[in-house]
Amino acid sequence: MRRIPGGKGVVELADGQGGVETLRLLEELFFRRVKEHLKRVEGGVGIDFPDDGALIPLPGGGFLVVTADSYTVNPPFFPGGNIGSLAVHGSINDVVMMGGRPVAMLDTIVVEEGFPMGDLEAIVNSMLEALEKEGVPLIGGDFKVMPKGQLDRITVTTVGLGVARSPIVDKPRGGDKIVVTDYVGDHGAVILMLQMGMGDVEEIASGSLKSDSKPLTPLLPVFEKFAGYIHAARDPTRGGLAGVLNEWARSGGLLAVIREEEVPVRDAVRRFAEMLGVDPLYLASEGAAVLSVSPEVAEEVVSELRGRGFPNARVIGEFRENPKYRGFVVSETGVGGHRIIEPPRGVIVPRIC
């Protein structure tokens, strides 16, 4: 084992893919230390760390939601968006997944010397446009340039600020239904095609496949209406649906059972995934959400979602208390068999977001 502590070895690409390796590295490098750190720090705000976002109680009631994410997507322009709109939507969605209404954003941009000014302008314009559609102001930022050859084109970091009256605490419960709001895997499929040289941006876009990058703020009224019944919400980015379900099964000590044929996947994504031997459950989405919902309201939540611009929303499975298979995710196949959905590992698509 090359792992820390001890500090031997080097960081590997898989360590940043959001799968098993990432969780292990974060656990050993951050979570354990940060837990101790938070104990030692006076005035700690009483938060469980392991996430890209945090909730801070506000003096007047409710919570401030803060999230930070760095985007490295390669290539920076893709059908359905670019690194700028992706970063804005991504941080908006991180705020929304915690039950927060986005109220402001900051950004930092690092570009490589020689990056085309027109591309930078297009990216900034996309960011501002995406923010304006959501009524969210950009209130600050930083800009740096790295010498040629020291950064591949551009990275964007966005900080999302929001306010949550009833935050979602990301704790699925036994019996909860698993609801998916939309098709999954679009973004991952598009970036994978581009990285494999299976067409340029125009060709792929003309094939009707594009990134699903979009803001998930239309979910907020549903979250508000069913406050207390939605126990966890995530957008399945790096690691895809398989990643989220495995993290939840592990953190909740539960067995997740899904019916794979219920998972909404676009035909084009399914065909492409089959061709490459990739499972769409592991492909990133940037405009879908997975919810863990009290069983008594699950169908009501689904019909509410369908009426609010998510016509593909559906229940795809449930969490069960099962001491023998706690932490597992399985798919029930038609004939009564089971297939284990392993947590993501290795490198499926580097620099997906």
Added chain:
Amino acid sequence: MRRIPGGKGVVELADGQGGVETLRLLEELFFRRVKEHLKRVEGGVGIDFPDDGALIPLPGGGFLVVTADSYTVNPPFFPGGNIGSLAVHGSINDVVMMGGRPVAMLDTIVVEEGFPMGDLEAIVNSMLEALEKEGVPLIGGDFKVMPKGQLDRITVTTVGLGVARSPIVDKPRGGDKIVVTDYVGDHGAVILMLQMGMGDVEEIASGSLKSDSKPLTPLLPVFEKFAGYIHAARDPTRGGLAGVLNEWARSGGLLAVIREEEVPVRDAVRRFAEMLGVDPLYLASEGAAVLSVSPEVAEEVVSELRGRGFPNARVIGEFRENPKYRGFVVSETGVGGHRIIEPPRGVIVPRIC
């Protein structure tokens, strides 16, 4: 002119150095657009944009301070710290310079595949240690890996959160005295030496020259005591003291007059700068502050600073209303002559912070 709008040309290294080129690029790429953007966005929080930090009114009174900064320093380890401690101190100082007490931090780390695990561990440990000394919890973060050759080692982005009762609005006034709290240029000199191959980390450290990277929170009680009298505060990082004074002279429509021999510069930094023909006024500090202070309390502020761990604090000049030389910074020389301190331009030290 290769500049936007029009989107021609490419980003140049000088565009990210914090000097004339950066201000011009930010003006044309961001500030103008963001001003329009903020007008269009409903619920804008009423903030002047052009900064890495922002103030948001809190329901219970006072302001939330939020800052975001990406750190790209090369090399990541240097005498006096590393990219982790630099990022933590940098964001703490950005909060403090707005009159805020730091209360929490988030970070995102992007590393190159192959980065030594032990170095990453050392950087994370430094971050946590720096935070703990200040009693500031790390409450969230993100971690990504870029394939080998696509990023030179590591970048760190930190998000500082703070609370300000009496924020400092960064508006110097005519008549204000310019106060420097400490030696300037240490960080810039050290990074420049390393980048020029003038010794490795140990050799340079043994020569007693090291980065001044440190938290400026001890300034907070002084800011509180003299609330209303300190009209602007900045830590002179990229672009150095010359950069801050030129920005202030321009934004305030004032003439800044300093006495260069009053600016505290360590002998080692002065010798090194002379040898290379670099002006220490342009070298970055990461643990000093420049203040614009009402003249009637300036000496009191200085003696308060000296009693609180800043023995080198002193008045180095003042702002004057002078319609003919508005926006200029000049140094009065001993014999009654004047030298114009130009705003920084070009590339003095790339990846300084």
